[in-house]
Amino acid sequence: MVEYFVDFTLVSILIIGITAVMGVLANGIGEKLFAGKKRSESFDKSASVQTGWKSVGGKVK
Numbered sequence: 001m002v003e004y005f006v007d008f009t010l011v012s013i014l015i016i017g018i019t020a021v022m023g024v025l026a027n028g029i030g031e032k033l034f035a036g037k038k039r040s041e042s043f044d045k046s047a048s049v050q051t052g053w054k055s056v057g058g059k060v061k
Helices: 001-035 041-049
Strands: none
Touching: none
């Protein structure tokens, strides 16, 4: 019975891990192939919203 739970746990971890990795890879490939000129649109919009914000946390270097 213990072996069943060990196998179940290992398989579930592998399935979740592989699914997560495939999602990241598919997103990266999709952005490279299909984004065109709008590749950095979300990053640019986020950066423009955050202009003028104070830095919080961390050590000042």
